Amino acid sequence: MIYDVNLLSVREKEVFEQIQKGYTNPEIAKQLFISEKTIKFHCTNIYRKLCINGRRSFFINSLNVEGL
Numbered sequence: 001m002i003y004d005v006n007l008l009s010v011r012e013k014e015v016f017e018q019i020q021k022g023y024t025n026p027e028i029a030k031q032l033f034i035s036e037k038t039i040k041f042h043c044t045n046i047y048r049k050l051c052i053n054g055r056r057s058f059f060i061n062s063l064n065v066e067g068l
Contacts, residue, residue, distance in 0.1 A: 007049045015042040019058060 005013055011032075018028040025043070029036040043055070052058050 003050045003052075005050075008046060012042050012046050012049075015039060016046055019043070019046075019055065 005016060008016060014032060015028060018031060023031070025036050025039045029039045032039075046052070047054060047058070050058075
């Protein structure tokens with residue numbers, strides 16, 4: 001599956017890139033100066049928009065990214 005990150009907001013793309021690098025939610029929150037709850041919100045939106053079932057599915061298919 002190819003993920004079209006053009007479907008994501010600017011902030012969601014930033015979170016998406018950090019997830020790709022393997023950072024945890026607390027690490028991403030610290031780097032982006034937002035709460036961990038906000039990161040979870042963005043992750044939910046990212047997974048919904050890209051039809052991903054969760055972080056594990058994301059990593060299984062993470063090599064197929066379009067638009068970054």
